[in-house]
Amino acid sequence: MNFSDLAEKTRSYRRFQEGRAIPSEKLREMINVAGFAPCASNLQRLRFSIITSEKERQVLFSGIGWAGYLTDWIGPEPGKRPSAYIVVHAPEEEKSFTGIDVGIASSYIVLSASGAGIASCMLLNFDRGLTDSIAPAPGYRQELVIALGYPAETVLLEKNNEEIRYWRDENGVHHVPKLSLETLVLKG
Numbered sequence: 001m002n003f004s005d006l007a008e009k010t011r012s013y014r015r016f017q018e019g020r021a022i023p024s025e026k027l028r029e030m031i032n033v034a035g036f037a038p039c040a041s042n043l044q045r046l047r048f049s050i051i052t053s054e055k056e057r058q059v060l061f062s063g064i065g066w067a068g069y070l071t072d073w074i075g076p077e078p079g080k081r082p083s084a085y086i087v088v089h090a091p092e093e094e095k096s097f098t099g100i101d102v103g104i105a106s107s108y109i110v111l112s113a114s115g116a117g118i119a120s121c122m123l124l125n126f127d128r129g130l131t132d133s134i135a136p137a138p139g140y141r142q143e144l145v146i147a148l149g150y151p152a153e154t155v156l157l158e159k160n161n162e163e164i165r166y167w168r169d170e171n172g173v174h175h176v177p178k179l180s181l182e183t184l185v186l187k188g
């Protein structure tokens, strides 16, 4: 698969095959790939926690806000929840560009997952207190959570669509609109 196809396929999924575990080596490989990402001054300050145990997944799940635009949906039902999470940590002491580094590293993780047939969703709407209780990292903050699992839904990218809000159709297919190239390019 070429990179453009991989990027198109790498959508945010929110329903997973909860009972199908992701092998530990695959999760660790995603973090290995994140370690290859560019970062400001090559400081490599980010750290990662892998959450797979059922108990810890339940705790983390209870603090997540899913799909803000789908106002009549509270999130995946039991059996469709993520089978793993990766928590992205950054040092507590403030430094410039941390957020950019988090975004790039997280992109490497979700692209790497997608290449292995694993679906993901980056999450900022999570309970940091709960996450800290299961993935304590003294001296680090939790910047982002990435939900992972084998997909249990269809997500389609809608090209050249000037909408912002994603939607789910009557068949449960999730549609994600993306702006046209003409809109994106200001010059050139």
Ligand SMILES: Cc1cc2nc3c(=O)[nH]c(=O)nc-3n(C[C@H](O)[C@H](O)[C@H](O)COP(=O)(O)O)c2cc1C
Pocket (backbone or CB within 6 Å): 010, 011, 012, 013, 014, 065, 066, 067, 068, 121, 122, 123, 124, 125, 126, 166, 176
């Ligand atoms: C930084 C960031 C934070 C996000 N936080 C959440 C979140 O808390 N809950 C959620 O359901 N989706 C979250 N998403 C997923 C976005 O809703 C999703 O990227 C967007 O709808 C576009 O869909 P796509 O990823 O398939 O292109 C987040 C995505 C990013 C990049």
